[in-house]
Amino acid sequence: MREGSLLQNEAVVTHKKQKVKEQFHLFLTKKRLKATLQRNLILDAFVDLDRPTHMDELYLILRSKHSHIGHATVYRALRLFAAAGIAREFSLGDGLTRYELAGHGKRHDYLVCSDCGTVTEFDNSVIEQRQLALARSMGFTVEALKIELRGVCSRCLTQSG
Numbered sequence: 306m307r308e309g310s311l312l313q314n315e316a317v318v319t320h321k322k323q324k325v326k327e328q329f330h331l332f333l334t335k336k337r338l339k340a341t342l343q344r345n346l347i348l349d350a351f352v353d354l355d356r357p358t359h360m361d362e363l364y365l366i367l368r369s370k371h372s373h374i375g376h377a378t379v380y381r382a383l384r385l386f387a388a389a390g391i392a393r394e395f396s397l398g399d400g401l402t403r404y405e406l407a408g409h410g411k412r413h414d415y416l417v418c419s420d421c422g423t424v425t426e427f428d429n430s431v432i433e434q435r436q437l438a439l440a441r442s443m444g445f446t447v448e449a450l451k452i453e454l455r456g457v458c459s460r461c462l463t464q465s466g
């Protein structure tokens with residue numbers, strides 16, 4: 306059972322990655338831009354990460370494997386992903402422009418590290434249902450719902466301790 310669902314999950318991820326790549330290449334063709342090796346590497350890293358990120362973080366991840374990739378290249382690629390509609394740009398009010406895969410789902414509950422800026426998503430459907438029920442009981446119609454917890458991530462905590 307477990308193995309089967311894992312395999313299925315992998316297939317879904319591969320399919321998603323394929324779709325994102327196709328969409329990006331279609332965009333590049335329309336804009337008469339080239340699908341460079343670097344752009345592909347950055348797209349792979351972004352899709353594989355599968356959580357919200359920002360330029361500096363993605364750059365560090367890429368640099369660890371591909372030392373030839375420059376900061377500006379990552380920046381321009383992320384802007385291209387947003388223009389192509391495969392990434393959504395958003396801000397959490399700390400001065401960093403963050404990117405997540407578009408159509409990633411409507412879960413927007415974040416743990417935000419104030420040290421390194423890493424965003425971890427979490428599922429709070431139980432709390433969410435309660436919040437919606439409470440709002441409804443007050444005659445309120447909710448249009449958007451977001452939970453954002455700020456603090457220090459385990460990695461930063463280990464490094465400083």
Ligand SMILES: [Zn+2]
Pocket residue numbers: 418419420421422423457458459460461462
């Ligand atoms: Zn951190």
